[in-house]
Amino acid sequence: MSTITRRQWVAAFGGSVALGQSLCPCPVLASDRMRVVDPPAPAPEIELTDHLGRTRPLREMLAGHISVVQTMFTGCSTVCPIQGAVFAEVQRRLAHAATKQPVQLLSISIDPLNDSPSALKAWLERLQAQRHWSAGVPKMDAVARLQRGLDGPSGGPSGDPSGGPSGGRNNSTDGHSDRFYFFDPRARLVWRSAALPGVDEVLEVVRYLAAASRP
């Protein structure tokens, strides 16, 4: 990656947005493990109550950052611990990464009945989340809008040829996705990962977006 210039990054980003991933110089982004959202989609118009009890529009929470978003719920024992572990490792590696744009991680619960701010806070503490990793939960009637906003009306293409819950929410018994979603500083969804992306893949997209989003 050190051999790629900023101009190449930006050119590749513009090209990939316009033409899919064909011009992207990086192997992860050129693969089907990450899919560009074209055109970028505004974040769902919902409010979240975060782990500190503050209620704010999701768009406001995302604005000004490169954001990596996952859906989860604290009572989930299946993929959520794995998703949490991946976020924890992303956090650890981001601490050593130099990015011009601030980067944040956001875990959004899809279980408003059970996930209070204190439950979210405890979940974050178990995963040793630092200040750039927060969690929030929408109101009950906003969960479906959130999922549609992240995955699209059809739930999106499956990213895991081996089947199972991966790559979309529709075939998961938990009813939630195991993808990660990437937002630019204008709170627009610009990339979706396939199922359970690796830390290197996530970091590659973050660096890519940080380079592309420079003022």
Place this chain on the structure above:
Amino acid sequence: MSRSRRILAAAVLCTSTAVQSQHNEPADQQRGELLYEGGLPLNGQLRGHSQALPAAAVRCINCHEPSRRPVPGGDADAALAGAGARFAPPLDQPSLTRFHARRGGPSTRYDEATFCRAMRTSVDPGEVLLRKAMPQYAVDDDDCRALWRFLSQRPAAKGNPP
């Protein structure tokens, strides 16, 4: 050593090994149960990932036992109806050792070798890739045998045909 003595020694050795194996089986099953439930840690990582996952995230029981379902789309009734759903197939004697089609592949059943291969490489007996959420485990032969002995003799899980 005369031929008859050699035969006698071999017979004693075989008997002793068989007895030892039988004696180890309950201990293996007990160890297998602990490994399954997370009382003993397993090491695993997702296919294509470079870092190991915490032991708590890769417990078999996390996905192979019924789990609570959240509130899909904010529908509390749906959540109650979904309670008890499994994220991954049950692991018990009928589901592992009887022939049936898995993941759209041919009709197959597991034995110890194919079970251990699936744990390590994510490939099932029908040569079909397991879903990505199933970790690949760095499990040694002893632990894998223990798990197999426990699971392959486990009665049908609740809700699964006996």
